[in-house]
Amino acid sequence: MGSPDVFLDANAGPYRLFVTVRVPQVIPGIAQIEIRSASNDVREIRIAPMQLTGPGSQYAPTPDVAERSKTDPQFFTGSLWLMELGSLQVRVNVDGAKGKGELSVPVPAVAQRTLPMQKPLGALLFGLMILLASAIVSISAAAVREGDVEPGAAAPASKVRRGHVATVIAALVVGSVLFIGGEWWKSDATQFARRIYSPPQLDATLQTDGQLTLRENAAHLPVGNPRRPADAINFDNLILDHGHLMHFFMLRMPEMDSFWHLHPSPVGQGTFVHDLPPIPPGHYELFADVVLSNGFPVTMVGQLDVPAYSGKALSGDDSGIVTTPISQDEGISRKDAKDSTIYSFPGGGRMIWQRDPGPLKANVPLSFQFLVQDQDGKPAHDLEPYMGMAAHAEIIRSDASVFAHVHPAGSVAMAALDLAQMQTPGVAQAGQPNGMGSMPAMNMPGMSSTVDPTISFPYGFPKPGFYRIFVQIKRAGCVETAVFGAAVN
Numbered sequence: 420m421g422s423p424d425v426f427l428d429a430n431a432g433p434y435r436l437f438v439t440v441r442v443p444q445v446i447p448g449i450a451q452i453e454i455r456s457a458s459n460d461v462r463e464i465r466i467a468p469m470q471l472t473g474p475g476s477q478y479a480p481t482p483d484v485a486e487r488s489k490t491d492p493q494f495f496t497g498s499l500w501l502m503e504l505g506s507l508q509v510r511v512n513v514d515g516a517k518g519k520g521e522l523s524v525p526v527p528a529v530a531q532r533t534l535p536m537q538k539p540l541g542a543l544l545f546g547l548m549i550l551l552a553s554a555i556v557s558i559s560a561a562a563v564r565e566g567d568v569e570p571g572a573a574a575p576a577s578k579v580r581r582g583h584v585a586t587v588i589a590a591l592v593v594g595s596v597l598f599i600g601g602e603w604w605k606s607d608a609t610q611f612a613r614r615i616y617s618p619p620q621l622d623a624t625l626q627t628d629g630q631l632t633l634r635e636n637a638a639h640l641p642v643g644n645p646r647r648p649a650d651a652i653n654f655d656n657l658i659l660d661h662g663h664l665m666h667f668f669m670l671r672m673p674e675m676d677s678f679w680h681l682h683p684s685p686v687g688q689g690t691f692v693h694d695l696p697p698i699p700p701g702h703y704e705l706f707a708d709v710v711l712s713n714g715f716p717v718t719m720v721g722q723l724d725v726p727a728y729s730g731k732a733l734s735g736d737d738s739g740i741v742t743t744p745i746s747q748d749e750g751i752s753r754k755d756a757k758d759s760t761i762y763s764f765p766g767g768g769r770m771i772w773q774r775d776p777g778p779l780k781a782n783v784p785l786s787f788q789f790l791v792q793d794q795d796g797k798p799a800h801d802l803e804p805y806m807g808m809a810a811h812a813e814i815i816r817s818d819a820s821v822f823a824h825v826h827p828a829g830s831v832a833m834a835a836l837d838l839a840q841m842q843t844p845g846v847a848q849a850g851q852p853n854g855m856g857s858m859p860a861m862n863m864p865g866m867s868s869t870v871d872p873t874i875s876f877p878y879g880f881p882k883p884g885f886y887r888i889f890v891q892i893k894r895a896g897c898v899e900t901a902v903f904g905a906a907v908n
């Protein structure tokens with residue numbers, strides 16, 4: 420949510436690619452594609468947009484050739500028209516020394532806002548309209564008045580009178596055409612404004628025994644939203660995303676110091692429930708990630724004031740952490756808000772964010788590298804997959820306007836990536852070693868049963884501000900959450 424660009428670090432056959440798709444703010448609109456190849460043996464990259472699922476995913480349009488950078492031969496760029504809203508993909512075809520490779524990048528296409536017309540263009544068009552309108556009126560008047568008058572002779576008085584009548588009639592006709600045109604434009608603009616995407620709202624209620632009930636706040640639904648009515652979030656039409664129908668996050672605000680990653684279960688009739696662990700009271704922002712059956716990822720948002728209550732112990736894949744408030748740590752309210760790059764685990768060992776020195780910049784695709792060390796400062800060797808992946812990172816802006824749930828493969832929903840690779844001819848569906856229903860194909864980096872202590876995530880901050888990054892891993896059977904701060908310029 421609040422982070423529309425798509426980042427993917429994955430293999431197209433034998434080639435490892437870092438793909439960034441900058442989604443246009445309006446649809447139809449032009450998406451900018453940036454592809455970095457990890458190796459220098461790529462000869463050509465072709466890109467084509469299409470639907471992620473359904474009949475439209477079977478017929479690729481003629482692909483465009485991505486342009487190779489003159490200064491950096493491993494960097495390719497291209498632009499693609501995205502013509503429709505919804506669950507799309509960019510299909511990337513690579514040709515090179517190791518043969519051909521293919522990769523599908525899921526792209527949720529939504530209208531984010533209406534672009535205003537530029538002032539000079541508006542003024543120019545208005546001037547032209549006045550000129551054309553008055554020209555039509557005076558031409559019709561002149562035609563009636565002088566149409567059959569001999570050259571050089573003056574028009575008779577009767578013709579002059581009829582000319583005046585023609586002026587009035589022409590002005591009325593032109594005026595009504597302009598009026599109808601204006602109404603047409605306005606209704607088109609209203610139609611478009613209705614299709615601007617806003618995250619669905621969650622209604623959350625908490626009982627005294629700690630049972631949390633979640634449902635979509637239907638009253639808030641924008642009419643004509645692109646995911647409706649065909650893709651209504653009826654909670655019965657969702658697909659598993661790394662083993663769960665919903666990944667639910669709670670973050671205490673404004674201090675960002677109590678963070679929970681839970682997995683509520685559906686109980687029918689559009690409702691999810693969960694027994695909350697004993698989390699500290701306070702005001703929480705809620706984010707619920709679900710994936711629609713067409714691969715479209717939705718983050719639902721809400722708020723909850725949590726009173727003191729006795730909760731049940733954490734279980735299953737649930738995890739959480741209570742950590743330092745940001746005002747005591749990086750100091751969000753202070754001018755000198757700074758990054759924090761080392762996190763010590765309470766049980767020993769630490770995680771280090773290995774980043775380039777220098778300020779972080781918004782809208783720059785980055786590879787976030789984290790190293791897990793044991794208590795002796797050596798690379799840790801007790802990491803296990805957590806929900807099938809090396810790690811999960813949740814990146815949240817201090818005003819909760821950005822929430823991204825990112826994995827080593829990228830910012831796209833794993834379930835959508837899974838769908839995309841299934842649709843790709845020639846990508847073999849490897850057996851699912853961990854028996855989980857919805858896991859990406861095995862060509863995704865970071866997907867194996869032994870987990871390397873060095874973890875990387877592809878992501879770019881969508882705007883300046885202060886962010887907290889929660890990196891979740893599993894060590895020797897226990898989920899641990901490391902916390903980092905990022906001041907982004």
Ligand SMILES: [Cu+2]
Nearest residue numbers: 661811824826
């Ligand atoms: Cu995850």
